[in-house]
Amino acid sequence: MDLHVTLDRAAGRLAGQLADELRAAVRDGRLSPGDRLPSSRDLAGDLEVSRGVVVTAYEQLVAEGFILSRQGDGTRVAPFPAVRAPEPTSEAHRRALRFAAGTDAGPADPPGIVYDLRPGKPDLASFPRERWTAAVRDVLRELPHSALNYPDPAGVPALRTALAGHLARVRAAVTDPDEIVITAGVAQMLAVVPRILIEEGHRVLAVEDPLGHHQIPMIRATGVEMAGVPVDEEGIDVGALARTGARAVLVTPAHQFPTGVVLSPRRRAALVEWARAVDALIIEDDYDGEFRYDRDPVGCLQGLAPERVVLAGSVSKALSPALRLGWAVAPPWLAVRLRAARALHDLGSSVLDQHVLAHLIAGGDHARHLRLMRRKYRARRDAFVAALRARLPAVRIHGVSAGLHAYAELPEACEETRVVTRAAELGVAIEGVTPMRVRHPGPPAIVVGYARLTEHRLTEAVGLLASAIETA
Numbered sequence: 274m275d276l277h278v279t280l281d282r283a284a285g286r287l288a289g290q291l292a293d294e295l296r297a298a299v300r301d302g303r304l305s306p307g308d309r310l311p312s313s314r315d316l317a318g319d320l321e322v323s324r325g326v327v328v329t330a331y332e333q334l335v336a337e338g339f340i341l342s343r344q345g346d347g348t349r350v351a352p353f354p355a356v357r358a359p360e361p362t363s364e365a366h367r368r369a370l371r372f373a374a375g376t377d378a379g380p381a382d383p384p385g386i387v388y389d390l391r392p393g394k395p396d397l398a399s400f401p402r403e404r405w406t407a408a409v410r411d412v413l414r415e416l417p418h419s420a421l422n423y424p425d426p427a428g429v430p431a432l433r434t435a436l437a438g439h440l441a442r443v444r445a446a447v448t449d450p451d452e453i454v455i456t457a458g459v460a461q462m463l464a465v466v467p468r469i470l471i472e473e474g475h476r477v478l479a480v481e482d483p484l485g486h487h488q489i490p491m492i493r494a495t496g497v498e499m500a501g502v503p504v505d506e507e508g509i510d511v512g513a514l515a516r517t518g519a520r521a522v523l524v525t526p527a528h529q530f531p532t533g534v535v536l537s538p539r540r541r542a543a544l545v546e547w548a549r550a551v552d553a554l555i556i557e558d559d560y561d562g563e564f565r566y567d568r569d570p571v572g573c574l575q576g577l578a579p580e581r582v583v584l585a586g587s588v589s590k591a592l593s594p595a596l597r598l599g600w601a602v603a604p605p606w607l608a609v610r611l612r613a614a615r616a617l618h619d620l621g622s623s624v625l626d627q628h629v630l631a632h633l634i635a636g637g638d639h640a641r642h643l644r645l646m647r648r649k650y651r652a653r654r655d656a657f658v659a660a661l662r663a664r665l666p667a668v669r670i671h672g673v674s675a676g677l678h679a680y681a682e683l684p685e686a687c688e689e690t691r692v693v694t695r696a697a698e699l700g701v702a703i704e705g706v707t708p709m710r711v712r713h714p715g716p717p718a719i720v721v722g723y724a725r726l727t728e729h730r731l732t733e734a735v736g737l738l739a740s741a742i743e744t745a
């Protein structure tokens with residue numbers, strides 16, 4: 274392999290830099306499918322870095338599906354060229370979409386709950402109030418009056434540009450500000466994309482089974498039929514997906530909600546292959562992709578097949594769900610349709626909030642906040658898992674060290690609803706997995722959000738959870 278790789282030693286993160294360089298080489302065709310990469314020892318020698326740097330970079334790219342590593346065959350570029358295939362941009366249909374009336378304002382804290390461990394919310398007390406206030410002041414000082422008009426429904430250019438850089442850096446996404454549409458959160462994507470699919474002649478949307486229970490009614494309200502596809506230790510079962518006959522699927526590859534597993538490299542490749550074979554759309558819900566604690570986050574699926582994947586994310590986990598601010602990175606044809614949907618339905622998101630977020634991203638405050646929150650959440654997760662292992666060794670934690678929730682499988686004899694009810698009686702709010710299932714039954718399990726409690730309070734809550742399981 275004769276490949277030009279530049280590493281900035283002073284900047285640190287050598288493995289991350291090397292992964293970025295190799296990923297870029299695959300994307301722009303300097304490395305082709307099937308190309309053999311040098312052994313970690315040889316490349317480390319060429320680059321004058323430790324072998325561990327190359328091994329870590331290779332592991333990252335294997336996890337993301339860019340390269341394959343096989344005993345006896347060395348390391349090769351995966352068979353799917355991650356190049357951007359042009360898609361038609363001219364079909365700007367202006368048909369009205371009908372939204373289901375009424376939104377769920379979200380659950381209030383139930384009475385009598387002392388430890389709220391329901392999943393889905395970040396630590397609201399950590400919202401960077403001062404930085405946000407300072408950014409509002411800066412933005413108001415700088416913005417001309419004309420900017421306070423109705424925005425481009427796809428979002429203000431400053432935010433789309435800032436996000437393009439952020440998502441490329443943090444999620445290894447392939448981004449172009451023109452293909453980013455600002456949304457009112459991932460929820461808006463789940464309400465809009467199925468309606469676009471129906472307009473395009475789809476009847477069925479495949480979903481992971483189980484999936485987020487708040488998402489189920491939202492998707493049902495669009496009128497699309499949901500086909501639940503089982504999830505195992507490697508993520509969605511792509512064989513079962515193909516058998517549904519669906520040509521669109523909603524997945525959570527970075528950290529499956531709720532089971533916490535990461536979509537394996539094999540399954541990533543198979544999912545992309547399926548999408549290309551049947552001309553399908555993959556909706557990638559990247560709801561907590563910025564939070565991985567044991568290693569660099571696995572890059573998003575969109576980076577592997579930007580022409581097939583719409584990447585949906587939001588600031589709901591990183592900052593606050595109160596902002597109702599998110600994004601979709603879409604193939605060009607879909608970006609046009611999403612922009613049209615916003616033009617038809619709500620004329621876009623708050624200009625001021627968009628500029629404030631752009632300011633925080635561009636100035637580095639957002640990245641600093643993410644680093645702080647990763648440390649905080651990691652400590653909380655570790656404390657929760659340690660307490661659970663000590664008090665409840667028969668309960669099995671699934672998935673990787675990531676996100677804001679953990680999936681805990683209960684012993685077979687436990688009755689899940691009784692455990693949830695008994696925990697609530699003892700002042701601990703958790704959720705069972707059963708309401709998150711579409712069709713496929715499975716072992717009893719609970720889903721626990723650990724983001725909002727300190728380590729000490731999490732340990733106390735686990736004590737009560739143990740009593741609930743023992744007395745349910």
Ligand SMILES: Cc1ncc(COP(=O)(O)O)c(C=O)c1O
Nearest residue numbers: 393458459460485530560587589
């Ligand atoms: C699976 C999943 N997707 C998406 C979201 C975020 O939705 P939004 O960005 O609309 O706040 C959540 C939040 O709880 C979630 O659990």
